Amino acid sequence: MGELAIPLAALIIAASSLLMAGVSNRQKANESYVQRLEREVSALRAEVAVCKQEVEDCKRECQNCERRYSDLQRDYIALVARRGE
């Protein structure tokens, strides 16, 4: 029994240190996963801000076009009315 105490002790040390390594790795892996997610979220937020700006630009361009169209339509109507006189 005394002789078998050595492999038993080795078994306990090996199991506990590998278990510790596994647990520590899991914690580190979770931390780095959270950090990666946070980086991705902030990158997506920046992308959303750029998209919002683009939408605003498009809206402004659209309003300009509508204004120009209604001006042209008014001119056209005026021209047709003048010809009819």
Add this chain to the structure above:
Amino acid sequence: MRRTTPWILWWATGVHAVLGLTLLMYPPAASIAILVGLTVFASNLSYLAFAALLILASVSAAWALAHESHMRRGWILVHLFPQYFLVLTGLLSNSYILAVGEFNGRPFEFWTALAGLWPVMLAAILHTAGVLERYFLRWAN
């Protein structure tokens, strides 16, 4: 971070594989287990069980080392466990022999014994350091 090749883990794999195969081919060779500090298994297990343990440990560790890039990390540790257990047994066995000052009832001169047992003890220390450094300190890079 750069990952280095864990040569000391491969060293143990090679030692256990050769010893296991030698036992299968020539069972009386069990007495040379003293060279790796595993006399306790040679005297308490059948040669077949001892050889199976050695070969299982080396194949399992080699499998983990060769496939670690696409293995789940918990599984790598499970595969390394038998070999880690064997080298720790060698370290503790040799330390015990040095502490009590005799082997198989025969006393010996401490420094001579230390010089003889130290290579395996040192390899076990390096193996432990290698496992902990690789899988405890630097994982999750």
